[in-house]
Amino acid sequence: MAGPAGLVSKDEVKLLIWQAKNVNKSYSSRAGMFKSRRHAVLSDVSLQVGEKEFVGLVGESGCGKSTLARLALRLERAESGNMYLAGRSYADYQDKQEFYRSIQIMFQHATAAxxxxxxxxxxxxxxxxxxxxxxxxxxxxxxxxxxxxxxxxxxxxxxxxxxxxxxxxxxxxxxxxxxxxxKFIILDEPTSSLDVVIQEQILELLRKLHQESGLAFLMISHDLEAIKRVAGRIVFMHEGRVVENVKTSRLHQVKNQVAKRLVNIGIVNQGGTK
Ligand SMILES: Nc1ncnc2c1ncn2[C@@H]1O[C@H](COP(=O)(O)OP(=O)(O)OP(=O)(O)O)[C@@H](O)[C@H]1O
Structure with a gap:
């Protein structure tokens, strides 16, 4: 059974491929003509992905999923907390090439690129x-x-x-x-812009790639049904926090009220829950 706060169970996963530890991130927003205010987007986020795991990250629009992905790819910096790739702190990766050989992301609307x-x-x-x-x-x-x-x-x-x-x-x-x-691949909404038939084919392909390659994946999506098809473990985020972490086979056991609601509804839309 998966543990709290996005962490893997030590009994099931021996080696961690990627880890975010107590990560905090905020952005400034305008508050009147001359003032700006900072608002927290990620609060004390901890999440682990083990060797050969396929983890799903689900949550309502704006809860901070893509921000976490950008931090993971070092496209932005966290205010505090640490990230680790293959057991090494990000600070230990001086060589950019080595870092980006080990972690890759497929962004939403990747085809446009x-x-x-x-x-x-x-x-x-x-x-x-x-x-x-x-x-x-x-x-x-x-x-x-x-x-x-x-x-x-x-x-x-x-x-x-x-x-x-x-x-x-x-x-x-x-x-x-x-x-x-x-070693580690992040997929940010890999199927959300596709029609249902193609979505199905891509999910099937992801399942196959994961099984055959044994690589570790983190798939971000609004669509819990899509995540259920491919992920062995699902982490729920709400308002910048990890609120639930559960094996896909035990989704019926989620305790957090937000996660429970998402499980009952199945799909999270761009504008919030359906
Ligand atoms: N560069 C930025 N400057 C200011 N605010 C930002 C910036 N990037 C993201 N935000 C805000 O941070 C919050 C989280 O955004 P993020 O894109 O991480 O959410 P998300 O869960 O991925 O949403 P979606 O599923 O709609 O992509 C939102 O309120 C967003 O407006």
């Missing part, structure tokens, strides 16, 4: 070229391997993103996220 002028092959090669010393022949091999892993034909390598279907484009984004074989 696919360079329309590049062929798919160039798009997939870019992280290998800049973050590894891999020779060209090995890069080609890796690209073909990753296309097979996301169930796309190698013939698509020569086309540009504009010719792809929505589902194919999402698979390419996923391929680019995992091509470096990072």
């Amino acid at each position: 696919l360079n329309p002028r590049w062929q798919i092959e160039q798009i997939l090669e870019e992280p290998l070229r800049y973050l590894t010393d891999m020779p060209p022949a090995k890069r080609q091999e890796q690209i073909r391997e990753i296309m097979a892993a996301v169930s796309l034909p190698a013939s698509l390598l020569n086309v540009k993103p504009g010719t792809l279907s929505g589902g194919q484009a999402q698979r390419i984004c996923l391929a680019r996220t995992i091509i470096l074989k990072p």
Whole structure:
């Protein structure tokens, strides 16, 4: 059984891949013409992801999920607290390349970031070229391997993103996220912009990738039903705090009232609970 506050059970997970410990983050907002006020977005957030785990992070819009993801990727700094990747504090990663080889994120609307002028092959090669010393022949091999892993034909390598279907484009984004074989992968709303049929296919693909690769994933979503399909453990956030942490098979046992409501409703909409 999962423990409190987003932490894994020591009986079930031996090695932690990623950890946020007592993280706090706030932003300034205008309060009148000359004043600004700080409001807390993350309050004392602790969350752990173990080796080979697939963890879901669910909560209402604005509760701080994406902020946590941006902090995890070092795109912003926390005011206090610590984060750890593969047992090392973020402060110990002086080498940016080493850090970003170990952790990758797929953002919501990732397909919009696919360079329309590049062929798919160039798009997939870019992280290998800049973050590894891999020779060209090995890069080609890796690209073909990753296309097979996301169930796309190698013939698509020569086309540009504009010719792809929505589902194919999402698979390419996923391929680019995992091509470096990072230790830890964050997926921020990976299916929310897709229609139901494609959503289903991408969730199935994620399940397959997780099973076959044994990598650790954290999937952020409003959609508890989608998270239930892929995650072994689910962490609930509410107003910047982790309020519940439970194995997916024991969702019926959640105690926190907010989490209970979300479990009963199933889906959290952009504007709050349905
Ligand atoms: N750069 C920023 N400056 C000021 N406020 C911000 C900034 N980024 C996020 N916020 C605020 O922080 C809160 C949390 O935002 P965040 O995007 O992390 O929530 P979320 O749970 O991911 O929401 P959603 O599911 O809608 O993406 C919101 O109130 C948001 O307006």
